Amino acid sequence: MSQVTIYLPDDLAGSLRKEARRAGKSLSAYIADLATRKPKKTGWPAGFGRLYGACRGELPEIEDAPPDEIPGG
Numbered sequence: 001m002s003q004v005t006i007y008l009p010d011d012l013a014g015s016l017r018k019e020a021r022r023a024g025k026s027l028s029a030y031i032a033d034l035a036t037r038k039p040k041k042t043g044w045p046a047g048f049g050r051l052y053g054a055c056r057g058e059l060p061e062i063e064d065a066p067p068d069e070i071p072g073g
Contacts, residue, residue, distance in 0.1 A: 016030065016031065
């Protein structure tokens with residue numbers, strides 16, 4: 001097994017130690033688990049495209065007040 005040295009801010013290292021303790025794991029095992037998790041998928045959720053055209057009727061007209069003046073603008 002390889003060893004890796006990383007440098008973390010003290011507050012982050014402390015948080016990771018607490019989380020590892022709560023999980024009942026060593027800090028090394030906890031960080032290894034974090035590193036092997038699959039990243040979250042990006043993009044639109046499944047089925048999002050089917051929503052296109054799903055709204056029927058007219059949307060209500062919203063009265064949009066003019067923006068406040070910006071000082072010095």
